[in-house]
Amino acid sequence: MRHLQRFLTYVLLACAPASAMIVNLSFNEFDCTTKGPACTGVPHDAVTAVNKVAAIYDKRFTDPITVNIDVEFDGFVGNNVGASYTSRVLLSYSLYRQKLADDAKSQIDFSAVASLPAVDPLAGDEKVFTTPANARAIGLSSVAPNIPGENGTPFDGVITFS
Numbered sequence: 426m427r428h429l430q431r432f433l434t435y436v437l438l439a440c441a442p443a444s445a446m447i448v449n450l451s452f453n454e455f456d457c458t459t460k461g462p463a464c465t466g467v468p469h470d471a472v473t474a475v476n477k478v479a480a481i482y483d484k485r486f487t488d489p490i491t492v493n494i495d496v497e498f499d500g501f502v503g504n505n506v507g508a509s510y511t512s513r514v515l516l517s518y519s520l521y522r523q524k525l526a527d528d529a530k531s532q533i534d535f536s537a538v539a540s541l542p543a544v545d546p547l548a549g550d551e552k553v554f555t556t557p558a559n560a561r562a563i564g565l566s567s568v569a570p571n572i573p574g575e576n577g578t579p580f581d582g583v584i585t586f587s
Contacts, residue, residue, distance in 0.1 A: 445483075445484075445486055445487040445488065445489060446482065446483065446486050446488060446489070446490045446491060446492050446558075446562075447483060447490075447491045447492070448479040448482050448483055448491075448492050448494060449491060449492070449493045449494070450475060450476065450479055450494055450496055451493070451494070451495050451496065451574065451578065451580070452472060452475075452496050452497075452498075453495060453496070453497045453498070453499075453575070468498065468586075471498065471586060472496075475496055475584075479494075486562075487530070488528070488561075488562040488563075490558065490561045490562055492558045492570075492581050492582075493570050493574075493578060493579065493580045493581050494580060494581060494582050494583070494584060495572070495574055495580040495582070495583045495584070496583075496584050496585075496586075497583065497584070497585040497586070498585075498586050499585055499586075499587070505587055506586065506587050507584065507585055507586045507587060508584075508585045509582060509583065509584045509585070510572070510582060510583045510585075511556045511557075511558075511572075511581060511582040511583075512556065512557060512571050512572055512581075513554040513555065513556060514554070514555060514556070514557055514560050514568055515552050515553070515554055516552070516553050516554075516555060516560065516565075517551055517552060517553070518544070518545035518551045518552065518553050519544070519545070519551070521553040521555065521563075522538070522541050522543075524560075524563040524564050524565060525537075525538050525541070525563055526538045527563070527564055528562070528563045528564055556581065556582070557569060557570050557571060557581055558570070558581040558582070
């Protein structure tokens with residue numbers, strides 16, 4: 426169980442920004458009609474672990490955003506035990522750097538922003554990929570979750586367990 430919580434912590438870091446955010450979890454279970462008699466639906470221990478990790482993020486971070494994560498329990502082929510997915514948005518380097526500077530709140534934030542080059546270090550490309558949740562965390566509130574959900578709710582990320 427500890428390994429599951431550690432894995433979820435890393436996955437949620439990839440999907441979620443630093444924020445006093447609200448993590449909305451949507452649990453989707455096995456389709457037991459095709460999995461056979463061993464299918465038990467959503468594992469209770471896994472739901473508990475996912476909720477514990479989400480609660481850590483709810484309390485730890487301070488940006489007022491909501492992060493929607495679809496948590497799926499489905500069988501994988503082979504030795505896979507899980508996977509994660511988040512979409513990306515493309516921003517100009519100058520906009521991204523400016524938004525990071527505008528959002529800086531601590532000495533660590535200010536130091537990190539000061540260490541960034543004033544212009545894109547990869548001259549000519551001038552683009553930065555980030556997640557919609559990270560974009561909202563730095564003040565780009567118009568960037569919405571964009572992974573379509575079955576119930577019509579768009580998600581910022583998807584975590585799937587075998």
